[in-house]
Amino acid sequence: MIPEEIPVLIIGGGPVGMTCALLLEKYGLKSLVIERTDALPQTPRAHVIRKRSMDIFDKIGVADAIYEAVPGPETRFITWVAQLAGKEIGRIDMARDGIPGGWANLPQNLLCPILLEQMAHNELADIATETECLDISTSPNGVTATLQNAGGTKTVSARWLIAADGAGSRTRDALGIRMVGPDNLAQFYMVHIKADLTEWVKDRPGPLFWILNPEAPGTLIVHELEKSHVFMVPSRGKELTEDKLVQHIRRGLGGDVPIEILNAGRWTAYSQIAEQYRQGRAFLAGDAAHRFPPSGGLGLNTGILDVHNLAWKLALVDKGLAGDALLDSYEIECRSVAQTNADASLHNMMTLAEVHEAIGPFDTLKDLETRLDQLSPPARENLQQAIDNQTSHFTSDGIYPGTWTGEPHRDLGVPTNYRSFKLLMRVPPKWAGPVAALEKKHSLRIEIYPFIQAHDRQGFLKDKEAVLLRPDDQVAWVGATPQELDDAVAAALAGPVSGADEGTSTAA
Numbered sequence: 001m002i003p004e005e006i007p008v009l010i011i012g013g014g015p016v017g018m019t020c021a022l023l024l025e026k027y028g029l030k031s032l033v034i035e036r037t038d039a040l041p042q043t044p045r046a047h048v049i050r051k052r053s054m055d056i057f058d059k060i061g062v063a064d065a066i067y068e069a070v071p072g073p074e075t076r077f078i079t080w081v082a083q084l085a086g087k088e089i090g091r092i093d094m095a096r097d098g099i100p101g102g103w104a105n106l107p108q109n110l111l112c113p114i115l116l117e118q119m120a121h122n123e124l125a126d127i128a129t130e131t132e133c134l135d136i137s138t139s140p141n142g143v144t145a146t147l148q149n150a151g152g153t154k155t156v157s158a159r160w161l162i163a164a165d166g167a168g169s170r171t172r173d174a175l176g177i178r179m180v181g182p183d184n185l186a187q188f189y190m191v192h193i194k195a196d197l198t199e200w201v202k203d204r205p206g207p208l209f210w211i212l213n214p215e216a217p218g219t220l221i222v223h224e225l226e227k228s229h230v231f232m233v234p235s236r237g238k239e240l241t242e243d244k245l246v247q248h249i250r251r252g253l254g255g256d257v258p259i260e261i262l263n264a265g266r267w268t269a270y271s272q273i274a275e276q277y278r279q280g281r282a283f284l285a286g287d288a289a290h291r292f293p294p295s296g297g298l299g300l301n302t303g304i305l306d307v308h309n310l311a312w313k314l315a316l317v318d319k320g321l322a323g324d325a326l327l328d329s330y331e332i333e334c335r336s337v338a339q340t341n342a343d344a345s346l347h348n349m350m351t352l353a354e355v356h357e358a359i360g361p362f363d364t365l366k367d368l369e370t371r372l373d374q375l376s377p378p379a380r381e382n383l384q385q386a387i388d389n390q391t392s393h394f395t396s397d398g399i400y401p402g403t404w405t406g407e408p409h410r411d412l413g414v415p416t417n418y419r420s421f422k423l424l425m426r427v428p429p430k431w432a433g434p435v436a437a438l439e440k441k442h443s444l445r446i447e448i449y450p451f452i453q454a455h456d457r458q459g460f461l462k463d464k465e466a467v468l469l470r471p472d473d474q475v476a477w478v479g480a481t482p483q484e485l486d487d488a489v490a491a492a493l494a495g496p497v498s499g500a501d502e503g504t505s506t507a508a
């Protein structure tokens, strides 16, 4: 049942839209997600869910379900091959190369059902599936959306609107917001296949195989060893029939294995960011705000950071506990992070060529195999170096400067109240009086936790007394006296954390 009015309307029930609704629920704000499909995507797409996203998923109660749903294989190796069943060119060993742990390798088609199930248990986070948003109109007081589903067309009004309707966002277009940055970097067919690849993957388990066979190149993403994979087939703008795709994939894999195409869609790589994240009472989030190459696995993760940054601010402003300027800080803080992640993804995509260059020119599979056989020891070392240089695909954490990432995050407790800031202190009881007065003054909760040196990986505290974390775990202030804390809380409610737009640490 679609209401006529709702506090927050979210267009797009992908991972970002649903996470946004679940976060808003934690902060006490009711929302409705509009999703044109059944919200159960068939294709895997994103799969690398980084540690920071997992911390956020923990807050909305789905982290354990995500870890449990990970189908495998073990995410140990990233491998370059001539063909999957052919010559191996080299690998990155993620255990050896110190890639940070705590992430989950769960494809988007298995993640979305977990989020949808969680929405079913939340009264404040609702979803209307099989419902399309046709248009929106904005006014200084809110937004009205025209929706269509099997029951016909209707309008719904909201105080706030979040466009999470993906890379081709129609809502973004309706708001007249342009994307800026490199367009049309490469074209692929993203082919979801059913095939049992156990034989070639079991001894070098990992999610990614780069296939360099010049007659059938591509990236193989192994999602479920025995049955679900994506083969990214470069298309260079050409139309490829299903038969041609099967042929290409067979020659890329090399082994004799039955393949069934479950889904094939054209996909273009961009490295673009929306020129604005906010227009009045409407905000962009996720791929609607930024779209970059999947090299680095940062797209979905950046979107989860977006809504984590926005949700608590929206809740405070909606309840009249902070001024509207706090919402401007969303764009200031998140756009620069998206730009950094777009640049990193593009860099990752470009540096992949180093591996080809280290092998030398080859036009046929036979050439490639001959070259690999004839590599001198220094040339082989050079090739392995080129492969090791690709480690940046997996090491970039893609998070805000100044985010508290102390371990284990769960030990800090998970405040579920939108009013909750956290104060980590060396001597916790010391400021209890002034903190209580501040809580009253700002109608906030400031939860005091003992500071544990081992948790301060970034060294925020060093010689200071206390660190103030915003509800999104962003370090708002590091200091020594309760008087400074008073100013810091007021500043955190007024706008962006200092330095966020320059991409520097926010720690004082």
Ligand SMILES: Cc1cc2nc3c(=O)[nH]c(=O)nc-3n(C[C@H](O)[C@H](O)[C@H](O)COP(=O)(O)OP(=O)(O)OC[C@H]3O[C@@H](n4cnc5c(N)ncnc54)[C@H](O)[C@@H]3O)c2cc1C
Pocket: 011, 012, 013, 014, 015, 016, 017, 034, 035, 036, 037, 039, 045, 046, 047, 048, 049, 108, 131, 132, 133, 134, 164, 165, 166, 167, 169, 170, 190, 230, 232, 267, 285, 286, 287, 288, 294, 296, 297, 298, 299, 300, 301, 302, 303
């Ligand atoms: C091959 C591949 C691998 C990737 N791997 C990773 C990875 O490992 N890690 C990572 O972080 N990212 C990865 N990405 C990127 C990731 O898939 C996206 O960043 C992510 O899907 C963005 O989520 P979203 O919710 O913003 O948008 P989407 O997932 O696109 O969801 C948007 C939703 O809006 C709905 N919608 C659109 N228009 C309307 C409308 N008018 N009315 C109602 N509903 C509408 C759509 O049906 C859709 O469900 C990968 C992408 C690809 C292609």
